[in-house]
Amino acid sequence: MLKKNLGDDMDLSNIDISNLTRNLNEILILATLFLEKKHGYQIALDIEEKSDGVFKFNHGTLYPILHKLEKAGLIKGTWKGEESTRQRKYYTITTKGRKYAQEQLAGWKGFFKEFFDIVGEIEK
Amino acid sequence: MLKKNLGDDMDLSNIDISNLTRNLNEILILATLFLEKKHGYQIALDIEEKSDGVFKFNHGTLYPILHKLEKAGLIKGTWKGEESTRQRKYYTITTKGRKYAQEQLAGWKGFFKEFFDIVGEIEK
DNA sequence: TTTGATATATCGAATCTCGATATATTGACA
């Protein structure tokens, strides 16, 4: 079996049900970068604030994911900061990243459809 | 910090975002048992069929979860089978299990709301 | 000058899923 890598064409609109949290973290980060570039710490703060605290990022989780997304070519990071002052790494979403995010979103919609189809039983 | 156990009163309507797949598997199983008792293998088949193949259970995942849910008092298993023939373990959802499932569902709805609040950006 | 927030990064422990392996029953088909 060929190994599927992040953002490969094979991925299409499927999300990996066996690792939903990883998929969630990825799409939250990509969605946050859709309108403007941001550095890692800001991404985490924005997601936490916008979700009223429902989605939080530990730093030990955030940075490895950013490195992975960059390595996969879905985002691109650039160091900024005036000469020997504080350095921030600003991330931009790539064309590949936008496409990947749209496919993932389609996968999540399918997920929620089937999900509420089954767990709806609880409310009947 | 007090450790939270599955189904404890502390849990309330929160789902564990850092382990979404586990939460998903639990609520799928509990929802499937809401109307009638079933044995493990049947639970997996029913979920797979009803979700059009979106949700699948490996046996190596299914049985440990059933044992865990039973240990937590959310489901109750009873062996059945006529004397030395094939033994099936039928599971029933408990009152505690029903309550837990309803609280979890509330948590998933909150998740759903905040999720699309953020990833909706992708479609704009 | 000292504290807390900002900013990035890595590591070990704990946890979870996957796929393989094991064992046994049952029904269908040749």
Add this chain to the structure above:
DNA sequence: TGTCAATATATCGAGATTCGATATATCAAA
């Protein structure tokens, strides 16, 4: 009658992921 595939439960090791701690450093405010 024999054999194969599906049914049924269970456990284990490998791999992946998140958490919380730890480390380092800048910046602003009191």
